[in-house]
Amino acid sequence: SPLANRYRPILHYSPATGFMNDPNGLIHVHGVYHLYYQHNPDAPVAGNVHWGHATSPDLIHWQEQPLALFPDARGQAFSGSMIWDGANRSGLFPPGRGGMAALFTRAGPARQAQDLAYAATGDAQALSLFSGNPVLDEASDSFRDPKVFWHAPTQRWIMVVAHARRHEIGFYRSTNLRDWQHSSSFGHAGVLGLDYECPDLVELPVEGGGSRWVLFISINPGAPTGGSAMQYFVGHFDGQTFTAQDQATRLLDAGQDFYAMQTFANTPGRVVCLAWMNNWLYCNATPAYPARGAMTLPRELSLRQHEDHWYVVQRLPDLGRWARDSGLQKRWHHAVNGLIATVPWSSRHALDITASGQLAPGSRLRLRLSNTYGECLEAGLDNGTYPGFYIDRSGVRGFDHPFWNHKAVLHALHGPLQHFDCRIVIDQCSIEMLGMQGESAGTMLHFFDQAPEQLEVWLENGHWQNGQLQIQHIS
Ligand code: FRU
Secondary structure (H helix, E strand, C coil): CHHHHCCCCCCCCCCCCCEEEEEEEEEEECCEEEEEEEEECCCCCCCCCEEEEEEECCCCCCEEEEEEECCECCEEEEEEEEEEECCCCCCCCCCCCCEEEEEEEEECCCCEEEEEEECCCCCCCCCEECCCCCCECCCCCCEEEEEEEEEHHHCEEEEEEEECCCCEEEEEEECCCCCCEEEEEEECCCCCCCEEEEEEEEEEEECCCCEEEEEEEEEECCCCCCCCEEEEEEEEECCCCEEECCCCCEECCCCCCCEEEEECECCCCCCEEEEECCCCCCCCCCCCCCCECCECCCEEEEEEEECCEEEEEEECCCCHHHECCCCEEEEEEEEEEEEEEEEECCCCCEEEEEEEEEECCCCEEEEEEECCCCCEEEEEEECCCCCEEEEEEEECCCCCCCCCCCEEEEECCCCCCCCEEEEEEEECCEEEEEECCCCEEEEEECCCCCCCCEEEEEEEEEEEEEEEEEEEEEC
């Protein structure tokens, strides 16, 4: 129905039909970004897992491509990753030409093992299965989601892969992508959940210099935010062993709809990721448009240090070049209680909102996307005793479920805040919020029963000084 199609995202990738979950095989080759993904092409429910494929010049506008990997007699094509082997170290490619290769999980009812596929012609559209599959099999029924990268100091390919039910991440090494040796394991750390899934290990730049390795682990179900969520550990990696530098477990996103994040291969100098914007607890029940499942916006990752604490910082891309008009721009020295701004909602654009300034202790900034039917999606900053950004979808009535949390709180690290900043992107069925220069993140889906009509920005119970507010319609 037209009502359901209303939920189709404008700025976020979603396939035309069927179901989508994890991003897979994220890679940048010859100026093109490739997004592969867990995909049921036949119905908008999980299962029958293929690898779908889409390409983009800019990580925002995607073109759907033919299916890339298929279920076979050994099982479905579960999650995995891609590498670019430009020097043909693997020997898989025609002499003198590099190519791309995928490591992924072949998932049968009783066996999960790692398979290899590669683009024999160097052409990303045509993946061939390696004839000697599986390349890594430990006779396990919960061994999946290989993420592979080239580790220059040891001149090896490294695979991180989840022993899901054992709550262990295995580290393996290879010189040819076919023969894999176990190096070490990291596990029983942080929040265990039922399964560890979709690990990623990446060296992130630290603001102000240096770098650290960060191990990301998806957990499902059992996350503190309800169902599926992601945690990370900051530490060191020597090519064989990951050592966490402290005992802290940190969540990457405080919302309920950010899972199975993967970083792109082959983006020198930048670490960019996508995540599946949903949650296993209710992903088969959310309204279809007619597909189910979308990716988050791309986010660039780095680390920030506060004394002995290290945090992953996320940045959303600058969307200004796709703005429909100059939008609303306001600056002021001092604002007191009341309505600060109003902009209309548009079903053909996403809203990109940036706000900053000094909010007096006790003040509350409220952004309200609403309609005359009494529905309201709210996001804001409560600068009380425990300052926190928040998202509140309790006033939105198009979808409900026993496991659908109504609120997310993104606590700021120090409070009350002297200065705050936040960036919010609201698409047709999602809201992504980053606070304090990307230190706090929250991602939530929302489904209005009737179309939203306007966004209002309110200040309550205080003062907002040196304020800046920008709101743009983007498509
Ligand atoms: C994570 C996950 C992976 C698995 C895939 C199946 O969301 O459960 O562990 O490979 O989805 O689609």
